Amino acid sequence: MQTVGTPFLWGSFTMVVLTMLIIDLFLRGREHGTQTISFKQSTIWSLIWVSVTLLFSGVFWWYTESKVGYSIATTQTLAFLTGYILEKALAVDNVFVWLMFFNYFSIPASLQRRVLIYGVLGAIVLRTIMILAGNWLVMRFSWILYLFGMFLLLTGLKMIFNKEKHKKKMGYKIVVSWLSKHLNITNTLEGENFFILKNGVIFATPLFLVLVIIELSDVIFALDSIPAIFAVTTNSFIVLTSNLFAILGLRAMYFLLANVAERFFMLKYGLAIVLVFIGIKMLIAKIYHIPVAISLSIVSTILSSTIFINAWVNQKNNKK
Template sequence: MTETIGTPWMWAVFAAFVVTALVVDILLLERKGSRRVTLREAAWWSALWVALSLVFAGLLWWYLDAEHGRAVANLKTTEFLTGYLVEKSLAVDNIFVFLMLFSYFAVPLRYQRRVLIYGIVGAIVLRAAMILGGAWLIARFHWVLYLFGAFLLVTGIKMWVFADNKPDLEANPVLRWLRAHLRITPQFHEERFFVTKDGVRWATPLFVVMVMVGVTDVVFAVDSIPAIFAITLDPFIVLTSNVFAILGLRAMYFLLAGFAGRFHLLSYGLALILIFIGVKMLIADFYKIPVFVSLAVVAAVLAAAMILSLVVKPGGRAQEDAR
């Protein structure tokens, strides 16, 4: 396994924290039933998850500074923050796909929370397995990093070229397979995934949406896992930055749901980030881009994409010119 700063007790404490966070989230979900999440609640929970991530970074720096010295503490904490920012930015793109799915299937807001929490649990399990598998591969076959870099470079270019294209869900092979092999009710049955009618079991549209969200998680994991390995090869930093980015996904979804159209240039920013990370991996044996430089580039590109999205309207005209 790749060398890591994570000790057994650090892995155990982090696992306990994740399980506790998910249990609390699920219990709150059950308690509130199908009541819709307000913007105020979403903002509060989003701020809480970001704050917890920063607290974790602070505790990590404090522990490493005492155990391994200031240089290691600064490096590993910067790796965590860079990885967290990259994964969080990719998660925003993931959220926009969720919005498209919920809009396409006309899922009421009050029914969306259960799908999201199951999707988050699945994403954590999936990414943990992929991260451990990726770390094992890299430790034994260093050339895999070049494949990751090439993949990210191609993915970033494709994302840039097709940034304005909306996916055609009607042609989606997974959705077509589900419709061909399942009995699907025409309407929702509250938050239920299956119902029985006259002794026959039917899937509800909410189950179909949950499957599509799971498939989306797989697609985005394939992009995000190579991206984080470009920042650090430490499995503990890779997993913690990924999980912290995912844990706040549900709250961030409801926070951004009303602003999705405002950040129309974000896909271009994410494309540039993936291209940068892909190049970083491909030239690693010739020149290692410092982690703090990667953090600055990712933050600057994201900020520019979001600011330009607010200034420039879709179609290229500035807000002032459109008045």
């Protein structure tokens, strides 16, 4: 597979990820237990994850520049940042789905942290498998990028013109119904437990159902985000690292956005426009190559403009 990843870069990435996982998920988890994570704590940890990502991108540029020169290092680093921003932005919609099902199953905020710990760890494994499989396909069948482009274009247009929330809810309810028929499930939560032993029989709890739905939702949303980053680069190291760095900050981002979800009602349109742009970029790649720096600028402009317009509309509505 095409990659700029050397043993030093792969080793550095692995060390950073493992260190941050131990601190964020385990040491910090023991400290807070089942306490609700505050907005302030979520903000701080979101900034920490972004800072770690930017620091890694700096090390990546410095190391790559020393090996292959300024031009390639800059292009590859911009590809990494573009992939990171794309995944981070597209993950927002995923976060809102999590919030919807936490509310649907009446999962208290104190237990959401435990579900998200395993949800993020599962997402890391599933995304890694999907990215490596996708990269294998792209390397052997380059025409598949056109299928990705068409898929993203149609997905973006559907997000703009169709209301698919009801269909998505129905899809998840089918999964819940199937699990309910094939598993013994308790009617109530049993603390932090995903399973309990009752009269010699193993029962799953609603907390386990939510965990399954979170993993399923990540796979579904990955079908959008992974093809999108292949429009930026097919470099396996950049695709994987930018994707995983974005995922690792999802738990903090969830608690950050949980209290302001309703204020971001226009964000889906910004994400839809981004998908349309990425889809077109992939479809015209043979005719005209859009440089990574321009792609990064366009994606950043679309997302920042959406947030600005959203804030303006909210402010206008509050005055009424």
